[in-house]
Amino acid sequence: MPLPSAPEARAWDRAALVAHARASIARGSKSFAMASKLFAPLTRERAWLLYAWARKCDDIADGQDHGGAMTGVADGQARLSTISTLTDRALRGEATGDPAFDGFGLVMRECAIPPRYAHDLIEGFALDAREWRPRSTDDLLRYCYHVAGAVGCMMAVLMGVDPDDRATLDRACDLGLAFQLANIARDIGEDDAADRCYLPEEWLAEMDIPPGEHMKPWVRPRLAQLGQRLATMAAAYEDSARHGTGALPPRAAWAVLAAAGIYGDIAREVVRRGEQAWDGRIVTPRCDKLLWVARAAMQTIGRSRRWPADTARPVLAWTRP
Known part of the structure; x- marks a missing residue:
């Protein structure tokens, strides 16, 4: 993928970058797009800008266009280099020639988000580029941190959390872990x-599933148990993440x-689907999303009482780097 040289790179104004990001999230994630509408206007725009960058990085890494079925790529290291180069340019405040990366640079500067989180996310793409596989639960959770938990931390700072507020950032990371564990369960x-x-080798061995055989029909009952294990972990991290909402402004907490x-x-x-969970792609119906918007409004009102911050703790032994 050729990169435009810095002098040739076009610079977009903020309105154009926000418009591009808004179109990106509308196309790439209806769930996140709906939730983002609950933010205050400026926070909403910044969330779109951050999403557009993460989505573009993911698409470059996997050869996709706003998600969709993966077919595998043969030039993973070259794609990783493109992501790193454009991200570093954006972090330096240089025009990149790509509105997703230029918008990322803008939101990083506006919110003073620590660059280490961007580099942590890129490390997740690096793991995929070298065809990494998790051996243990800890390996799985570290991968989830790199590809989603780091974004949760960036979103927290974007919403006004102090970058030194370790407790709240841990809860934001938990939500990213919950999202990625759900993704992995759905997308096996x-x-x-x-x-x-992304099923740890130790899990497969425990279930006596030979390497590379986990999608075979005869394995489905065992695979369903592993899907439930992932879902149980996702639910635990989802619950832990809710303890961080007391540190957020009301509209931000509502969206989260x-x-x-x-x-x-x-x-x-x-x-719920059990052995049929991978017969078709799982999506949350729009009516259910709207119910969650209403439910979250009520939860926001009583969040500090329902999820007191002093009871928040990591769900498993693994903790954010």
Whole structure:
């Protein structure tokens, strides 16, 4: 993928960057797009800008266009280099020639988000580029941190959380872990088609599932148990994440709680479908999303009482780097 040289790169104004980001989230994630509407206007725009960058990085890494089925790529290291180069340019305040990266640079500067989180996310793409596979639960959770938990921390700072507020950032990370665990549970079949597997090798060995055989029909009853295990972990991190909403402004908490419920339903549907969970892609219906928006409004009112911050703790032994 050729990169424009810095002098040739076009610079967009803020309105154009926001418009591009808004179109990106509307196309790439209806769930996040709906939840983002609950933010205050400026926070909403910034969330769109951050989303557009993360989405573009993911698309470059996997050869996709706003998600969709993966087919695998043969030039993973070159794609990783493109992501790193454009991200570094944006962090330096240089025009990149790509509105997703220029918008990312803008929101990083406006919110003073620590750059280390962007580099942590890119490390997740690096793991995929070298065809990494998790051996243990800790490996799985570290991967989830890199590809989603780091974004949760960035979103928290974007919403006004102090970058030194470790407790609240841990809860934001928890929500990212919950989202990614739900993704992994839902996408086991799609990942297999792209020659990827995020089920830890230790889990497969415990279930006596031979390497590369987890999508075979005869394994489905055991795979359903692993899907439930992922969903149970996702639910635990989702619950832990709610303890961080007391540190957020009301509208930000409303959006976070709505997103947690909407995305959490993906993992819950994996459990409900059991062995049929991978026969078709799981999505949360619009009516259910609207119910979560209403439910989250009520949860926001009583969030400090329902999820007191002093009881928040990591769900498992693993903790954010």
